[in-house]
Structures are given as structure tokens and as C-alpha cells.
Amino acid sequence: MTMVDSATHSVSGISASVPETLSMAQAINRALGDAMQEDERVLMFGEDVGALGGVFRITDGLTERFGDKRCFDTPLAESGIVGMAVGMAMNGMRPVVEMQFDAFAYPAFEQVVSHVAKMANRTQGAVRLPIVIRIPYGGGIGGVEHHCDSSEAYYAHTPGLTVVAPATPSDAYGLMREAIAFPDPVVFLEPKKLYWSKESVDLTAPVPPIGRAVVRRAGTDATLICYGTSVPVALEAAEAAESEGRSLQVVDMRSITPFDDETVCAAVESTGRAVVIAEASGFASVASEISARISERCFHSLASPVKRVTGFDIPFAPPKLERYHLPSVNRILDAVDDLQWED
Amino acid sequence: MRPDVAIGELSERAMLPSEHPVCLIDENGRPQPDRRYALPSAEQLVAGYRGMVIGRRINDQCSALVRQGRLAVYPSSHGQEACQLASVLALGDEDWLFPTYRDTIAVMARGVDLLETMVLLRGTWHSGYDPTKYRVAPQATPLATQLLHAVGVAHAATLQGQKTVVLALCGDGATSEGDFHEALNFAAVFNAPVVFLVQNNQYAISVPLHRQTKAPSLAHKAIGYGMPGVRVDGNDFAALQAVVTEAISSARAGQGPTLVEAHTYRIEAHTNADDAARYRDQSEVTEWIPKDPLIRMKTYLTDAGLLDSDLQKLIEHEANEQAAVLRHGLNKDVELDPAVLFEHVYSVPTPQLREQAALLADELEREDAQ
Numbered sequence: 001m002t003m004v005d006s007a008t009h010s011v012s013g014i015s016a017s018v019p020e021t022l023s024m025a026q027a028i029n030r031a032l033g034d035a036m037q038e039d040e041r042v043l044m045f046g047e048d049v050g051a052l053g054g055v056f057r058i059t060d061g062l063t064e065r066f067g068d069k070r071c072f073d074t075p076l077a078e079s080g081i082v083g084m085a086v087g088m089a090m091n092g093m094r095p096v097v098e099m100q101f102d103a104f105a106y107p108a109f110e111q112v113v114s115h116v117a118k119m120a121n122r123t124q125g126a127v128r129l130p131i132v133i134r135i136p137y138g139g140g141i142g143g144v145e146h147h148c149d150s151s152e153a154y155y156a157h158t159p160g161l162t163v164v165a166p167a168t169p170s171d172a173y174g175l176m177r178e179a180i181a182f183p184d185p186v187v188f189l190e191p192k193k194l195y196w197s198k199e200s201v202d203l204t205a206p207v208p209p210i211g212r213a214v215v216r217r218a219g220t221d222a223t224l225i226c227y228g229t230s231v232p233v234a235l236e237a238a239e240a241a242e243s244e245g246r247s248l249q250v251v252d253m254r255s256i257t258p259f260d261d262e263t264v265c266a267a268v269e270s271t272g273r274a275v276v277i278a279e280a281s282g283f284a285s286v287a288s289e290i291s292a293r294i295s296e297r298c299f300h301s302l303a304s305p306v307k308r309v310t311g312f313d314i315p316f317a318p319p320k321l322e323r324y325h326l327p328s329v330n331r332i333l334d335a336v337d338d339l340q341w342e343d
Numbered sequence: 344m345r346p347d348v349a350i351g352e353l354s355e356r357a358m359l360p361s362e363h364p365v366c367l368i369d370e371n372g373r374p375q376p377d378r379r380y381a382l383p384s385a386e387q388l389v390a391g392y393r394g395m396v397i398g399r400r401i402n403d404q405c406s407a408l409v410r411q412g413r414l415a416v417y418p419s420s421h422g423q424e425a426c427q428l429a430s431v432l433a434l435g436d437e438d439w440l441f442p443t444y445r446d447t448i449a450v451m452a453r454g455v456d457l458l459e460t461m462v463l464l465r466g467t468w469h470s471g472y473d474p475t476k477y478r479v480a481p482q483a484t485p486l487a488t489q490l491l492h493a494v495g496v497a498h499a500a501t502l503q504g505q506k507t508v509v510l511a512l513c514g515d516g517a518t519s520e521g522d523f524h525e526a527l528n529f530a531a532v533f534n535a536p537v538v539f540l541v542q543n544n545q546y547a548i549s550v551p552l553h554r555q556t557k558a559p560s561l562a563h564k565a566i567g568y569g570m571p572g573v574r575v576d577g578n579d580f581a582a583l584q585a586v587v588t589e590a591i592s593s594a595r596a597g598q599g600p601t602l603v604e605a606h607t608y609r610i611e612a613h614t615n616a617d618d619a620a621r622y623r624d625q626s627e628v629t630e631w632i633p634k635d636p637l638i639r640m641k642t643y644l645t646d647a648g649l650l651d652s653d654l655q656k657l658i659e660h661e662a663n664e665q666a667a668v669l670r671h672g673l674n675k676d677v678e679l680d681p682a683v684l685f686e687h688v689y690s691v692p693t694p695q696l697r698e699q700a701a702l703l704a705d706e707l708e709r710e711d712a713q
Contacts (some may be wrong), residue, residue, distance in 0.1 A: 043502075069502055075532055080491055080525035087495020090474070092503065107521075114485055115492070118469075122481055125687040126473040159688050183690040211693070258693035 013037045017204040025195040027169035028058050031176035036066050044071040046081055046098030056195055078108035086115050089129040102137040103146035116185045117160030131185045138229040138279050140193035142319040149316055150280035155187040156256045163256040164210055165189040165228030169199050174207030191229040213260040219249030222273035222336055225290055227253035230277040237332035256286055265297050272303040273339045277327050282310030304340035357571055360562035364574040364606050367581040370634045372642025380585035385649050391580040392640045393658045394428040398448035400662035404669055409615040413673040415466040418445040422610035425636035426542045428452055429583030430510055433591055441480045441493040441511040453479050458672040467677055487517040490526030497535035508536045508594045516547025519555050531568040536594035539602045544609035549622040562604035570600045577607030578636040
């Protein structure tokens, strides 16, 4: 086993401390490569992740670099992939598995909910499963049915799972590195719409840990709360609102479980108004949970009921209709307008 | 990843099970010559008999403890003790066992503390032993899901150069589950050192085998995955021990997985909560009674001069002692601290769980104050 500590990050192959422009897809690829370089126990497997490098190329070059015992294709069976990861983690490995698309992770649901999530609790901490389940999720890419689901509520509803959704390349790298090093299983939701979004990233600069939300934009009139795919839309809405004279604060949750009540409440208490934005259907959703938490905890600071802007309660729309389904800048601005602004 | 044994390298004939289940000691206790498998040693047979007598005693003790309200439920393996013992006694220390809820006797035979084993069925927690200490996975209550975990442990063993073999148990009903298929397919493709032992006790709760499958036998499924399938008399400890030992050696030698189907019978109802009279004739059960694994072994050992009344008494005494340990342990009420409900969900409890733990603690404090 080679365990390299952070002081020796400059060893060959590990990302160095030079800011570079990376897409989120590249940032996740770098995170996987760096983690595999540092720790032999880290494995990557799933469907088409070997020679092809994954349908989104997230595992590009990993088999070539680490060999087909470290990054490999499995038979086409998601329950098998996750179930095998459970056993491998029981025998000392740190598996990272790829579910090819959100809706293609459903065959693995029993393994995720009944075993990945519960093993530590079942064994009173004797068996912990350091598994990362990578799931490209969400719409906005013109994908056909079964390729655009926002499935976070299923996982967030399951005690024992840690659920994260990055919105920037820096966060994608930092959260993935932390997820792989994490002692508990992590469902890592990758907003596929943002795979090709770029920014200048210093990969060695730490990002806030799992469980922490961040304020992406300061504002004083209302707080927009979002994660993953909905973050850029919220930021765009805040930009547009500013030109209309309204100052909107944007909080990026990053981590759905654990949930950062502290940051959210402080933000909402500072503005007195909140709009929660998520792509998933709104009924019984993560957005509903956030909204309920704000109402319970910040009621006396609220000048208006909390509003939600979510996908409709319909199966994900076909490509030619998805723009009507997804939360848009205008729909967010309308929701902000609908908040109570006068006594 | 290229497996060490390519598909097609094993001939079709070698993957198909024999016409009749392998049997080395028949139901009359007479040894049966077999071209392929030798009778285990006298020492192994006596150890197996001893284990089965203890197992039977514990099975019956646990069923009684359910009636007395000391266990929440007990899925008995009465009649399946040969499968329970032969499989476990074939394992080495470095090997792993993946049991189901009906495999309590196998778990105890692996050396797990009796009371730690009963935690699940007693209802004080979901599992009571440290799996890594005994190399025994928690008893699985969902069907077939544990078979994939077994493949994972085995494949990780291969990658790390360990000589570990994994024995994965399931029943006939579990062979209808998707995870059974995925586990056998993965095991074959990765050439994983796993032995799958299906205890075909003819019933999945109330549904008989012919409603689960149209296959000529469950062992015939093996060829579809490219691994050998073996049928064995599941009430014949000797045959089971010989077959499972060979399958384990083959897996350890890098020759991949084997599917073993043991033909046995669930003498008792599914659990105490079940009423078997609603779906099967008592005459069917009566037919299986003479095929009991303990009776034939006792006859064989007595005829071979390996068991006399002194040894029989000694073994029965030991069985009674273990039943007493169980009885006394389970008759004691355990103090449970509800705070443990929050402790192991995550390595570090989330802020939300800490709040909920505090809420419950406060409730309890006020209850105590009343």
C-alpha cells in the first residue's frame, strides 16, 4: 500500500499547485487519478469505464495509467457493481463505482439502500464501507428518457448515505477527493449539464468540507438556496435581479447530507426571505425538506413564506420540452417577485 | 480483465451436474462408492456428527425459546444440519462465510459466540458479532444480495494476493432473484474464488421449487455462467464435505467459482410465524424424516466402530451444555441504551442526528423524573 501524504503532492502524476483551467469533467478525472496514485486501495469500476473512459470520459486514461486491475469494466449490471463494491470494501479496498446515468442506477437501489447505507449501523461500526457511488444526474443536456433524472431525494431520504452535489470544477475536485477518503459511503451526484463548465482551478487549494454550504453571492433582499445543476441558474437570476434593483444572496448547499442548517439559517435570517431551487420534482423532495427546515428554524426572521422553484411533478420531459420543466431564470425571478415585499 | 480460465476452457460436460446427487452415505447409513469423491476421514465424520448433534439441539432450543418469548423469531434449519456443518467445516481460517437468516448453526459452527449470534433474532440489534473477527458476514435477511458481497470479498482477495475463498450460502427461493444471476455472472467473469452453496430445502416460505424454476436442477444453472454445477445429497454430511472441500480447493487454486446444489428439506415451518399446513401435506414431511442427516450418520459411525454409547453421551452432554448457555443467556433481560440508535449511522453523527439524540435523551430524562 502506498499512502502519500499531502506534503509530497509533487510526486509524479499528482496534481501540483498551479492554477489551470479545467472543466468539471476534467476536474473529476484528476481527482480520481490523484486518489488512485496516492492510495493503491482506491479502485474504479463500472460500465464502459475502461478502454472507453466512460460515456462522459470521466475515467479517461485511468486504465492506461493504473492497469485493468485498478480501473475496469464489469458486466452490465448495476446491482452487481454496487454489491461487489460492498464486498470489496469489506475486504480492505476503497471502491469508486460509476452508474452510467441517474436512472440506470435504479437496479442498484436495493444494494444502496439495504446494504451500502446500513452496513456500518448493522455491525455497530465494525464494518464501514468507504465506497463512492458516482452518478451523473439531472437534465439540460437534451437527453432522452431515463438519462435526465434528479434522483437525490431517494438517497437523501436514506439514513447512512452521505449525498453531495458539486456545482463548480474546484468543488468537484475537492469534494471527490474528500469523498474517496471519507470513512462512510458517499453518493456523488455529478451535474452532467455542468461537466463542460470551466474555471481556473488550483487543485491543491482546499475547499470547504462535506457538510458545509457556501455563500456563492452576497445579497441582502432574499436568499436563493440551490445545489448542483441549479446553482448557475440561481446565480444568473441573482445577476438579472441586480439590474432590477434587487439584491439576492445565493447559497450553494454542495452537501445534501449532512445538511448545513447553520449556514442556511444564518443566510436566511440575514435576508428574511428564501427561495429554494432544484431540478427534481418538488413533491416530497430535497427542496421540500430545505423549505420545511427553514420554516421550522427561521420562522421569526421570515418576512414571507418560503417558496420553491422545482421541476414539475411529471416524469422528466422529453428533450424538446425539457426547457419548460427545468427551473429557469424567469421562473426564479417570478418566485422572488411573489415573496411578500410589503407589510 | 482476462480471467485465468477463459470461457469455454472448461468442457460443457464438466460444468453439468451429474444425473443423481452425489451421495457417499445413503439414508440407511451405508457407504456408497463414488468414482469421483472419497469418503472424508473418520475424524472429519465424527467432528461433523458432533457438530450436527449440537446444531440440532440448538435449533430445537431456539424454537422453544421463541415460544417462550425470548426470541423474536427463529428460522430453523432442523433437518439441514448437514449443510450447515459440512460447509463451515470445509473452510480455512482465512476464508469467509456469507450466511442467510436460516444459517444460524453455520455461524455458530464457525466459532461465533452463541449469544452474539442470536442478537439479530433476539431483536436487540441487527447483528451481534464483528464480521471481520470471525470472517462471517452478518446474516442476510434480504435474498441473494449477500452473494454479490461474497464476490466482492473474493475479487478483492485475488487483487491483494490473498488465498481467501468465500463460501456464499443461499436457498432455492433466492435463485430466482436478480442478484443471484448477477453474482454468479460476476464471479465467473472475474474468476472469483467463491463457492455458492444453495440449500434447496424445496420451499421458499410456502412456494415449492417447481414454482421457482423450470430448470432440470438448480445446479444446471451453473453452465449458463461458465462454472461447474454439482448436485449433492444435502442430508449426507460426507458427500457435502467432500464436494464443498473440492470446490474450495479449486477456487483456492485459481480455478474460479462453483455452484453446489444441496438437496435437502425444511422439516419445520419457515419460521414460528408460519403455518406450513396451509401449503403442504404432513405426509410429505413424514417421507423426509427417515432421510434425516443425523440418523444416517449415527448408523454409519456406529457400524464403522467410530461411535459408541460413551461418545454419544459425551456429545449429547456437550449439546445440552451449549443449549443451557443459550437458554440462560437469552433468559436474562438486556439493558439497551437507546442512544446507540444514533451512534453508528455515520462515523461521525450528523448535526441532525445529534439533535435527534438530544431530543430522545431529553424525553427519557423526563420519563425518569416522573
